[in-house]
Amino acid sequence: MIGVAGCGRMGGPMLVALQAAGFNAQGYDVRQVPYPRCTTDIPTIRSKLETLITVVRDIAQTEEVLFGAQNFSQAPNLRRIIICSTLSPRYVKSLSARVSPAVCLIDAPMSGAQIAAEQASLSFMLGGDASDLDAAQPLFDAMGKHFHRMGSFGMGMQAKVLNNLLAASNTAMTRLVLDWAETAGLDEGKLLGLIETSSGQNWFASGFETIEFSRDGMDAENTIGILVKDVDSALDAAPSDADLSLPKSVQAAIRALKPKI
Incomplete structure (x- = not known):
């Protein structure tokens, strides 16, 4: 299951785009939001989570999602984390030492504002191993139109x-x-x-x-x-x-x- 953490102006439409493309995608937000299959219940997400896409506001909220109250980085079936929030590149690179090496890390911040998210035409700046990016490309295809591979993890940010x-x-x-x-x-x-x-x-x-x-x-x-x-x-x-x-x-x-x- 793909989990989208942060279903606001950007994350909500991204969740809808993934669902429209046929992916088993569910959202998580700390608030009730008007998007299909978006829950406030942490165990519902953690138990099935395989790919986590974070679209939260800042570093503090990212910490909560990955290591704090939600602690999704320790989900039992997690295999991939995609960071779509815009954060400090120094912070993003530091995640490599804090997340299990069994979990693939990709940074994929996007551009285009809410209208591009709603039209599934976002521009993604991607960082990560080429094989990891290849495997995740169908997800990006569902949400965007322009994809820029910038280098190793952290270079997208x-x-x-x-x-x-x-x-x-x-x-x-x-x-x-x-x-x-x-x-x-x-x-x-x-x-x-x-x-x-x-x-x-x-x-x-x-x-x-x-x-x-x-x-x-x-x-x-x-x-x-x-x-x-x-x-x-x-x-x-x-x-x-x-x-x-x-x-x-x-x-x-x-x-x-x-x-x-």
Whole structure:
């Protein structure tokens, strides 16, 4: 049985995609959530669990899933753990020494926001042994459309935090540009159309009308808050001699975002 731990905005649609593809997949969440076969009962998951996919928010929740209250890493039939949460690459690599060598470890953070999860068109950044990735590919095929094998375990996460650092930069600057445009009296739709076909083009601006968090302000529980956390993950893995002033400025700009009506 495949268990999806964390059935929120991303994990819930991923669970549905696996079920639609014919996999025996069940979800787990600490809350009641509106997805089929998603339970709050730990023993129900642990007893049958063979592949665990974690889609929880952060390191603290990952610790709970793997080693804490849920302790799924000790499930009797567990053979594979796929880390889809965006976490510090240093933390992810440390899991190799904490999980039984009999359990295959893959890091597979994804990109595309909730809409891509709902459309089963996520982009996955994959890290792990080639044979392990080959064996898990049918699962990724069910949930995504783009697959980037970045190297050994941990390299998928390294790639993801760098990607999200760029995403945070695009988010911060696009929102600033739209705010300035509004003050100047420019039509938002016309400006976004211009950006789409010009040198300022970026994923956030191109998807502004469909990305669920595009107009959100900063909140610890929403995707903007997750972007702030993801910049922290990138900073944790920065080279020792790196100049951190620009990423920290981006993080401060994201943290200061207000809702855009």
